[in-house]
């Protein structure tokens with residue numbers, strides 16, 4: 001069993017437990033459930049394009065930074081003029097939580113992506129109830145039918161959808177999905193191998209109706225300048241900011257440098 005299989009097997013158990021504890025009706029009565037979402041896809045087109053991630057630890061890197069406060073980090077990202085903020089909500093493998101999402105929402109007006117391993121509509125409802133503007137769907141772990149169903153569920157709640165692929169086969173099953181953005185993960189989630197070349201290789205195959213996002217392993221502004229030439233408008237960055245003493249300041253320095261070269 002690879003790490004992705006393990007994460008998904010645990011996620012099924014977690015979601016079943018949550019469903020038995022918190023009914024959908026309770027999620028739908030959240031004060032945040034009826035709020036109008038900010039569009040992450042639109043923000044990527046008009047802003048810096050950076051989606052900065054709150055990420056305490058990961059299966060590939062173990063602990064990245066456990067001492068930061070989620071509100072300080074997300075407010076710092078907003079002050080740095082990121083286009084979006086990704087908040088990991090998986091607890092077991094990434095040290096995140098839905099409370100992180102809630103605190104992030106209370107701190108910023110920048111679009112927030114709930115970074116989670118979505119397998120059930122219940123989690124989509126949860127995302128809206130806890131203040132997310134967008135959800136992630138991972139093509140490697142969902143069938144075409146599931147992708148369509150979960151994306152439609154998110155769109156009905158007014159959220160954007162970032163559909164993540166890693167190869168051409170996953171792209172093919174994503175083309176009928178009503179996603180706003182297609183993200184190419186430079187990290188193979190089964191082997192952890194990282195290569196920006198993956199984004200470049202798949203770029204021309206992604207139809208123009210989707211905003212193109214390059215994800216993972218981005219640590220310098222010249223990589224972004226390069227990826228922009230391939231049509232990318234979004235760049236998801238986690239570790240590069242989170243490993244520093246001040247992720248917001250690191251994002252600000254990065255975006256200032258980016259503006260000077262593109």
Ligand SMILES: O=C(O)c1ccccc1NCC(=O)[C@H](O)[C@H](O)COP(=O)(O)O
Nearest residue numbers: 058059060189215216217218237238239
């Ligand atoms: O980051 C991991 O080790 C990982 C392992 C298994 C599944 C998902 C994983 N990461 C999720 C992500 O996609 C990244 O957090 C995100 O793209 C940012 O990547 P980075 O800038 O390299 O921290």
